[in-house]
Amino acid sequence: MLSRLKTFAALTVLAAVTSTASAGALGKSVAAPEFSGIDKWLNSEPLTMQQLRGKVVLVDFWTYTCINCINTLPYVKSWHQKYKDQGLVVVGVHTPEYPFERSTDNVKTAIKRFGITYPVAQDNRYATWSAYNNQYWPAFYLIDKKGQVVYTHFGEGQYAQTEAAIKNLLAQPQ
Numbered sequence: 476m477l478s479r480l481k482t483f484a485a486l487t488v489l490a491a492v493t494s495t496a497s498a499g500a501l502g503k504s505v506a507a508p509e510f511s512g513i514d515k516w517l518n519s520e521p522l523t524m525q526q527l528r529g530k531v532v533l534v535d536f537w538t539y540t541c542i543n544c545i546n547t548l549p550y551v552k553s554w555h556q557k558y559k560d561q562g563l564v565v566v567g568v569h570t571p572e573y574p575f576e577r578s579t580d581n582v583k584t585a586i587k588r589f590g591i592t593y594p595v596a597q598d599n600r601y602a603t604w605s606a607y608n609n610q611y612w613p614a615f616y617l618i619d620k621k622g623q624v625v626y627t628h629f630g631e632g633q634y635a636q637t638e639a640a641i642k643n644l645l646a647q648p649q
Contacts, residue, residue: 504623507532507616510568512602515579517586519594522566524622531558531644532618533565536609538572539585543631544613548589550634554641555593561645562620565593570604572612617641620649 507524516522524532535551537544555565571577577599586595598604607616610629617626617640626640 504619504625507534507618507622507624508603508606510566510596510603511606512598512600513596514599515582515597517579517583517595517597518592522564522594522596524618527564527618528622529620529649530562530564531620531641533563533641534568534607534616534618535565536568536570536604536607536612536614536616538570538576538612539582539589540573540576541612545589546631547613548591550637552590552592554638558641558645559593563641563645567591567593567595568598568603569595570598570601570609570612617644619644620647 509524510522513521533551533554535547537547539545551565551567554563559565569576569582575581579597582595582597585591596603607614607624609616613630615626615628615637616624617637619625625644626637628637
């Protein structure tokens with residue numbers, strides 16, 4: 476719990492210092508890393524960034540006991556429902572903070588309890604987490620149709636801004 480409070484405090488400072496959470500607004504975009512070291516795919520067959528080209532992808536790093544992650548789930552589930560038929564693919568990357576969160580059965584139970592229907596990659600070895608140089612729960616990475624990370628947001632909030640970025644990316648030609 477203390478590490479989550481430290482993370483929240485760091486995010487609060489980061490949010491105060493940073494006027495935007497958008498990589499695209501900074502004029503930078505980088506190729507989205509592949510999903511790597513995934514222990515198990517839930518709600519889906521294994522996915523690759525290559526096969527997701529032409530789609531807008533929201534990668535959501537989360538863990539099922541993090542209250543901040545739980546608070547973002549209604550928004551993530553709503554975006555998935557609203558935009559999946561327009562080309563949005565949501566991928567939850569479950570990266571555990573505590574040893575008991577590594578259990579596939581526990582993750583499956585949480586997915587059922589929260590009503591998550593989009594793909595979830597179980598990243599117990601932090602391989603995908605590390606490939607993204609991620610440091611936070613929750614963390615959103617929006618990938619455009621060309622496979623570039625063009626928007627990031629860490630922590631709760633800025634839901635309207637994130638949804639606007641999703642809509643903008645979906646409206647762009649391939």
